[in-house]
Amino acid sequence: MSEQGAPIICIKDLHFSREKKSVFAGLNIKVQQHKITAILGPSGTGKTTLLQLIGRQLLPDSGQITVDARDIADLSRKQLFRLRRRMGVLFQGGALFTDFNVYENVAFPLREHARLPEDMVQDLVLMMLEAVGLRGAVNLRIDQLSGGMARRVALARSVILGPDIMMYDEPFTGQDPIARGVLLSLIKQMNDALNLTSIVISHDVLETARIADYVYLLAEGRVLAEGTPEQMFNDESPLVKQFVQGNPDGPISFHYPVKPFEEALYD
Amino acid sequence: MISAIQSLGRMGIEFCDHVGRSGIFLLQTIFRQPKWRQAWPLLSTQLYRVGVLSLAIILLSALFIGMVVALQGYNTLQKFGAEQELGQLIALSVVRELGPVVSALLFAGRACSALTAEIGLMRATEQLSSMEMMAVDPLWRVVAPRLWAGFIALPILTILFNVTAIFGGHLVGVDWLGVDGGSFWTNMQSAVSFQHDILNGIIKSLVFGFITTWIAVYQGFYSKPNSVGISQATTKTVVYSSLLVLALDFVLTAVMMQ
Amino acid sequence: MRSKVIDFIVGLFMLAGLLGLLLLAFKVSGLTTMVGNGAFYSVSAEFDNIGDLKVRAPVSVSGVTVGRVQNIVLDPVSFRAKVILQIKQHFDKFPKDTSASILTQGLLGSNYISLTPGFDQTNLKSGGVIQTTHSALILENIIGQLMFNLKNSDKPTDKKEE
Numbered sequence: 039m040s041e042q043g044a045p046i047i048c049i050k051d052l053h054f055s056r057e058k059k060s061v062f063a064g065l066n067i068k069v070q071q072h073k074i075t076a077i078l079g080p081s082g083t084g085k086t087t088l089l090q091l092i093g094r095q096l097l098p099d100s101g102q103i104t105v106d107a108r109d110i111a112d113l114s115r116k117q118l119f120r121l122r123r124r125m126g127v128l129f130q131g132g133a134l135f136t137d138f139n140v141y142e143n144v145a146f147p148l149r150e151h152a153r154l155p156e157d158m159v160q161d162l163v164l165m166m167l168e169a170v171g172l173r174g175a176v177n178l179r180i181d182q183l184s185g186g187m188a189r190r191v192a193l194a195r196s197v198i199l200g201p202d203i204m205m206y207d208e209p210f211t212g213q214d215p216i217a218r219g220v221l222l223s224l225i226k227q228m229n230d231a232l233n234l235t236s237i238v239i240s241h242d243v244l245e246t247a248r249i250a251d252y253v254y255l256l257a258e259g260r261v262l263a264e265g266t267p268e269q270m271f272n273d274e275s276p277l278v279k280q281f282v283q284g285n286p287d288g289p290i291s292f293h294y295p296v297k298p299f300e301e302a303l304y305d
Numbered sequence: 306m307i308s309a310i311q312s313l314g315r316m317g318i319e320f321c322d323h324v325g326r327s328g329i330f331l332l333q334t335i336f337r338q339p340k341w342r343q344a345w346p347l348l349s350t351q352l353y354r355v356g357v358l359s360l361a362i363i364l365l366s367a368l369f370i371g372m373v374v375a376l377q378g379y380n381t382l383q384k385f386g387a388e389q390e391l392g393q394l395i396a397l398s399v400v401r402e403l404g405p406v407v408s409a410l411l412f413a414g415r416a417c418s419a420l421t422a423e424i425g426l427m428r429a430t431e432q433l434s435s436m437e438m439m440a441v442d443p444l445w446r447v448v449a450p451r452l453w454a455g456f457i458a459l460p461i462l463t464i465l466f467n468v469t470a471i472f473g474g475h476l477v478g479v480d481w482l483g484v485d486g487g488s489f490w491t492n493m494q495s496a497v498s499f500q501h502d503i504l505n506g507i508i509k510s511l512v513f514g515f516i517t518t519w520i521a522v523y524q525g526f527y528s529k530p531n532s533v534g535i536s537q538a539t540t541k542t543v544v545y546s547s548l549l550v551l552a553l554d555f556v557l558t559a560v561m562m563q
Numbered sequence: 564m565r566s567k568v569i570d571f572i573v574g575l576f577m578l579a580g581l582l583g584l585l586l587l588a589f590k591v592s593g594l595t596t597m598v599g600n601g602a603f604y605s606v607s608a609e610f611d612n613i614g615d616l617k618v619r620a621p622v623s624v625s626g627v628t629v630g631r632v633q634n635i636v637l638d639p640v641s642f643r644a645k646v647i648l649q650i651k652q653h654f655d656k657f658p659k660d661t662s663a664s665i666l667t668q669g670l671l672g673s674n675y676i677s678l679t680p681g682f683d684q685t686n687l688k689s690g691g692v693i694q695t696t697h698s699a700l701i702l703e704n705i706i707g708q709l710m711f712n713l714k715n716s717d718k719p720t721d722k723k724e725e
Contacts, residue, residue, distance in 0.1 A: 093438050122440035133435040136426075150441050192435075346566055352573045360576070396591050461580030468583040471591060493591060495619070503587050 046071040046203065046235050047092065052101035054084075054091060061087050063259040065101070074229050074236040076246040078281070079256035085239040086130070089205050092237075093125060094118060105203075123151060126196035126204045130211060132188035134180045134195070140167070141176045144195045151199060166194035170224060186217035190224065197228060204228065206238045210245055218242075222249055243282055247271070255281060327523040334444045334452055334522075347450035355416045355451065355518075356458030360465070362411055367466040370407060371473025374398055379482050391484050392493035395474035400497060400506045404467040406554050409513035412459050413546035417521035420451055421542040424525025425535035433526075448522050455518025456511070463510035467503075505561045512553060517546040602652045604689035605633060608663045608676075609643040614699025616665055616674040622648050624678045629654045632676060648676065648693075658683040662695035674699055 045068035052065040061084035069075045079085060090096045092103060094110050103110050105121060113121060134143045144163045148154060154162075167173040170190040175183065183191065189209060196204065206225060210218045226249045229236045240246045247253065247267035255263045255270065255278060263270065263278045271282060279285075296302075378394040424447065427433050433443045478484045497503065521542045528538035613635060622630040630650035638645045648663075660681030665674050678693075687693070 090434070095434065095437055119440045122438055125438065127435060127438040129431045129435050131430065133431040135432055135436075136430075146441075147439050150439070346570075349570050349573045350566070352576065353569045357572055357576050400587070400591065457577075461577060461583075464580050464583040464587065467591075468586055490590065495621070497591050498619070499588055503591070507584075 045069055046106060047237075048102075048104045048107075049092075050102045050104070052091070052103065053099045054087065054096070054101075055099060056084075056087070060259055062098075062101075065256070065260050067254055067261065069235060069237055070252065071235050072229075072233055073251040074225070074238060074249055076238045076240060076250035076253045077256060078239075078241060078243060078246060078253060079262075084259070085256065086207055089127065089207055089237075089239060092205065093122065093127065123199060124202045126199070126201035128189065128193055128196050128204070128206045128209060130208045131185070132192035134183075134188055134192055136180050139180065140172070140178050140183070140191050143180070143191060144198060147195060147199045162198060163194075166198045167191070169228075170194045171220070186213055186220065189213075189221060193221075193224060193228070197232065197234075200232065202235060204234050204236045206236065206240075208240055209238065210240060210242045218245055225249060243270075243284075257281075326527070327519065330444075330523055330526065331452075331519055334449045344450070347446065348453055351450045351454035352458055355420070355454045356461060359412060359416050359458070359462060362415055363408055363462045363466050364469050366407060366411055367404075367469035368473040370403055371395060371399065371470030371475075372477045374403070374470070375474035375477035375482070379478060379484070388482075388484050389488040389492055390496075391474070391478045391482075392489035392491075393496035395478070396471055396493045396497045397502060399470040399474070400467050400502050402506075402554070402558070404463050404470065405506050405509035405513060406550060408463040408466045408510060409459060409517060409550040410547055412455075412462060412514070413517045413521075413550065414543055416455070416458070417517050417546055418539045418543050420455070420518070420521040421525040421528070421539045422535060424448070424451070424522060425528040425538050428526065428528055429530040429532075429535060431530075448526060452518055452522055455521070456514050459514030459517070460507055460510045463507065467506070501561070505557075508561075509554065509557050512557065513550050516549050516553065520546050520549070603630065603649045604652055604655065605647055605649055606657075606687055606689070606691045606693060607645055607647045608693035608696050609638060609641065609645050610663075610665065610696050610698045611643055612698040612701060613644045613646060614665055614674050614701060615667075616646065616676070616699065620673060620675045622650060622676045622678065624654070624680065629678070646676070655686065657687040659685050659687055659691070660695065661687060661693055662697065663693045664697035665699035667700070 047067075047069035049065055049067040052062045053060075054062045065088075067075075067077070077085060077088065087096065091098055092105075092110075094103075094113070097111060110118070110121065134140075135146065138146065141163055144166055145159050148159050148162060164173055164176065167176055170193055172187060172190055172194070175187060175191070180188065204225075209221050209225065213221065222245055225236060225238065228234060238246055238250065247270070250267055253265060253267055253270050254261055257277055263273055263275065265273070270278065273279070273282070280287075374395050375391060378391050378398075379388060382388050382390055382394065424433075427443075427447065433447065436443045436446065475486075475489065479486045479489050524538040524542045524545075528534045616632065616635065618632055618635060620632045621628045622632060630648055632646055633649040634647040636645050636647075637643075646663075650657075657678065658681040660683045662679045662681065664677050664679065666677045667674055681695075
């Protein structure tokens with residue numbers, strides 16, 4: 039395995055396009071082991087696509103993604119299988135299975151991948167739910183959960199097999215400040231307690247900066263700026279400033295590309 | 306003019322695309338290694354949803370169809386003094402055509418649309434993606450049980466349709482219209498051949514079950530992950546399944562009549 | 564617990580299907596009469612014209628069904644229709660000179676074979692041949708004969724006038 043301080047995930051010069059639109063044009067990202075790496079950027083820059091590329095649900099047009107110095111495009115089905123077991127993903131909204139209840143959802147990875155006696159499964163499930171504060175909700179149906187609760191259950195489900203790498207897809211979107219705070223502290227705690235490497239994809243600059251060790255800012259399919267949170271806040275370039283301060287207009291323009299209004303009026 | 310030909314050509318290519326993709330999809334789903342202990346509960350749940358829950362509509366329709374055929378048949382046969390042939394009229398129409406085709410159409414409308422909507426929703430809420438990321442193959446866990454359930458359920462539903470429709474016909478013909486019960490059954494038995502009529506009808510229902518369920522799960526799996534996408538996929542399932550059932554019925558009947 | 568209930572119901576469903584299939588086989592298509600070839604023996608008979616006779620048409624004696632037509636082939640030597648009859652083993656005492664006729668069920672019905680027993684001491688065995696046969700009545704032949712007879716009955720008056 040890689041030593042402390044070496045990047046566990048390396049994305050080199052990634053190019054990817056979907057339906058003739060270029061999503062990534064030369065992306066370079068290094069994710070350090072045991073650290074929380076935040077990937078920020080405006081909506082529509084394909085951040086969820088990045089997760090799918092890392093998990094090899096999609097293949098890049100060109101470029102390389104390596105995990106533990108092994109190119110994931112070269113993996114056989116069995117190796118891919120083992121790689122995915124090392125990764126946990128928290129999808130936007132949780133993506134819990136609607137035909138199971140909370141207990142069944144959290145127990146799902148155990149039942150699929152580990153042959154454990156039923157009482158052990160029960161102990162593990164309850165332990166995970168306790169860690170996310172939802173042990174009391176163990177018998178609820180999925181439609182009975184609020185958005186924040188669903189995400190926490192999904193978090194419990196993602197970590198129950200003890201992954202090395204956790205990826206969070208916009209975990210704070212649409213959450214009230216308290217729920218956001220809960221999730222933030224959970225992500226940090228999980229990362230430290232389970233010795234994980236976490237990748238948080240978000241556009242919530244302030245919240246993410248509180249827990250991130252390193253930040254990447256994406257725009258137009260490549261890395262615009264990178265650094266620790268302090269470096270990002272002190273960065274002088276106009277695009278970074280617009281994003282960090284949340285200005286409605288700047289290098290990313292307010293108007294969708296169109297000819298000026300004065301011209302259109304006189305047509 | 307040129308652009309019309311162009312778009313026609315493009316549609317043709319897209320159609321081939323779809324057929325090819327769905328073919329690969331089917332092969333990938335069917336030829337997975339099943340873990341038998343796990344596979345049965347999944348299959349059983351789907352058989353319940355797809356088969357048992359369709360029973361109500363299938364049996365009720367069968368009853369009414371059997372009764373109507375008896376009524377209409379009696380009206381016409383009476384003119385030739387051939388009412389005793391009512392039994393074979395009902396049995397042959399039901400077992401050869403009405404049973405397999407109507408069951409398949411009702412199945413496509415009720416069970417297949419539900420399958421597409423369910424899988425489409427799982428696609429839209431990223432449940433299928435998250436399953437993949439948890440190193441569980443959604444083709445095996447979600448799609449295959451539903452596919453096999455459809456293959457098995459429709460023939461059974463067709464058989465039950467046939468029985469109920471003939472029973473309905475008997476109710477109207479013998480109990481109401483006064484056709485002689487004995488000759489109802491005897492004439493039927495001498496006219497209906499197990500090999501040529503009943504078995505062929507079941508073969509038809511096997512083919513129909515295969516086609517309709519395949520279309521249903523394919524449309525659901527590859528639907529666009531939003532509400533418009535799901536509704537489009539569901540509509541396509543019902544329309545394509547129904548049309549294919551009717552077309553294949555013609556082809557199969559022509560082949561079987563040799 | 565819930566899955567046990569579902570399993571049970573699905574099991575019932577599949578059993579119902581099987582039961583339905585059996586019902587269809589025996590009640591609707593009369594499969595029992597075809598099952599058990601051991602309980603039948605075959606004899607053959609040649610006809611000039613079988614009319615509308617079909618395979619599986621009944622074979623009866625005095626109106627009681629004793630078997631079915633198994634197969635109809637054209638004898639390549641005599642160019643007559645060779646009909647193979649399948650008779651229930653139960654009725655094994657048909658005299659050798661039994662005759663077979665093709666009759667019609669009712670006025671518009673389908674054709675069937677009626678056997679009229681003869682008086683011989685020895686009985687028909689499996690594979691035997693019925694020698695005396697009466698072909699089906701063909702409507703066109705009857706009409707033609709009728710017209711011929713009518714014409715002939717006019718002739719004596721014509722001769723008288725000459």
